[in-house]
Amino acid sequence: MTGMLLAATVGETLDASMHGFDMAIYRIFGAIQNDVLTVIAKLFTSIGDEMFVIPMAILGLVLLFFKRSRKYGASLVVAIALGTIITNLVLKPMVLRVRPYNTLQGDADYWLWYTAAGMLSESDYSFPSGHTTGAFEIAFSMMLCFAADKRKKLAVMCPVIALLVGCSRIYLMVHYPTDVLGGMLAGAFAGVVGYFLAKLLCKFLEKHETLNNKLDLERIFKKGLSTKVIAILVTAFCAVVFAVSAGRSVTEGGEDVIRCAYDNEYDCQNEARVDSEKYPPIDGQYYCKIHWKQLTGADNAKDAQDAPADDAAQQAEETEALDPAA
Numbered sequence: 001m002t003g004m005l006l007a008a009t010v011g012e013t014l015d016a017s018m019h020g021f022d023m024a025i026y027r028i029f030g031a032i033q034n035d036v037l038t039v040i041a042k043l044f045t046s047i048g049d050e051m052f053v054i055p056m057a058i059l060g061l062v063l064l065f066f067k068r069s070r071k072y073g074a075s076l077v078v079a080i081a082l083g084t085i086i087t088n089l090v091l092k093p094m095v096l097r098v099r100p101y102n103t104l105q106g107d108a109d110y111w112l113w114y115t116a117a118g119m120l121s122e123s124d125y126s127f128p129s130g131h132t133t134g135a136f137e138i139a140f141s142m143m144l145c146f147a148a149d150k151r152k153k154l155a156v157m158c159p160v161i162a163l164l165v166g167c168s169r170i171y172l173m174v175h176y177p178t179d180v181l182g183g184m185l186a187g188a189f190a191g192v193v194g195y196f197l198a199k200l201l202c203k204f205l206e207k208h209e210t211l212n213n214k215l216d217l218e219r220i221f222k223k224g225l226s227t228k229v230i231a232i233l234v235t236a237f238c239a240v241v242f243a244v245s246a247g248r249s250v251t252e253g254g255e256d257v258i259r260c261a262y263d264n265e266y267d268c269q270n271e272a273r274v275d276s277e278k279y280p281p282i283d284g285q286y287y288c289k290i291h292w293k294q295l296t297g298a299d300n301a302k303d304a305q306d307a308p309a310d311d312a313a314q315q316a317e318e319t320e321a322l323d324p325a326a
C-alpha cells in the first residue's frame with residue numbers, strides 16, 4: 001500500500017495495530033452466521049440508521065415543548081446533535097479508516113462472511129460506527145431519564161438494545177469491532193452529556209416559572225393529557241418509525257446496490273452516488289463520495305465548477321486586468 005509509505009492515516013494505523021483483535025471478534029461472529037440471525041441483525045441495525053435516529057431527534061424536539069416530557073426531549077435533542085458532530089463531522093474525517101469490505105478483500109474468510117451477511121454497502125468512512133453512536137447516544141440519554149424516574153426495566157433495556165445494534169454492525173461485516181467500540185464510547189459520552197445538559201435546562205426553567213409555563217404546549221389541551229396517553233402516543237410513533245426503517249433495512253445490500261466504480265488498490269464496494277447533482281458521473285461511471293472527491297479534487301460539483309483548477313491562473317489574470325489597483 002502506497003499510503004503506508006507516505007503518511008499513514010490514523011485509520012491505517014488502527015488497521016495494522018488492531019488487526020489481531022478485529023479478526024478474533026470477526027471469527028466469533030462469522031461462526032454463528034445463519035439466515036435467521038442475518039434478518040435479526042438487519043432489524044437491530046435499522047435502529048441505528050438515520051431513518052430511525054432523525055425521527056427520534058424530531059420526537060425529542062416535540063417533547064421539549066411539554067413541561068412534563070422536557071427532560072426526555074432535551075436529552076434526546078442534545079445527545080443526537082452532539083453524537084452526530086463527534087462521529088460524522090469530527091472523527092470519521094479525521095481517522096479516514098477505509099471500510100473492512102474494501103480493505104479485507106484478500107482475506108477469504110472475511111469475504112465469505114461479508115457476502116453471507118448480504119453484502120451491505122455504506123458510503124462513508126469506517127471509524128467510528130455511526131449506527132452504534134446513534135444507538136448509544138439515544139440509549140444512554142434515555143437510560144438516565146428512565147432511571148431518574150424510577151423506571152428500572154426501561155432503563156436496563158436501553159443499553160442492551162444499543163449493544164445489540166453495535167453487534168449487528170460486526171455481524172453484517174460493515175464495521176470493524178474497533179469501529180463499534182469507538183461508536184459505543186462516542187455515543188455513551190453524547191448521551192450522558194445530553195442528559196446532564198437537559199437537566200440543567202429544566203432546572204433553569206423551573207426557576208423562571210413564567211417562561212416555563214409559556215413553553216408548555218400542554219396548555220392547548222384543556223383537560224391536559226394523562227401520562228398513559230402520552231406514553232402510548234410516543235410508543236406508537238417509535239413503532240411506526242422502527243417499522244419503516246426496518247422494512248428498508250432488510251431489503252438493503254446484495255446485487256441491487258450500484259457500487260463505486262473505483263478499482264485501484266481495491267475494488268470499492270461503497271454505494272455509488274447515482275442521480276446526484278452534487279456528484280455527477282465521471283466519464284459515465286458512478287463513484288462513492290470519497291472517491292468522487294479524490295478523483296476530482298473538489299468537494300462537490302458546484303465547487304468544481306466555481307473554481308476549476310486549470311482556469312484558476314487565468315481567472316486571476318483577468319481580475320488583475322479589470323482592477324488596476326490589484
Ligand SMILES: [Zn+2]
Nearest residue numbers: 260268288291
Ligand atoms: Zn469508492
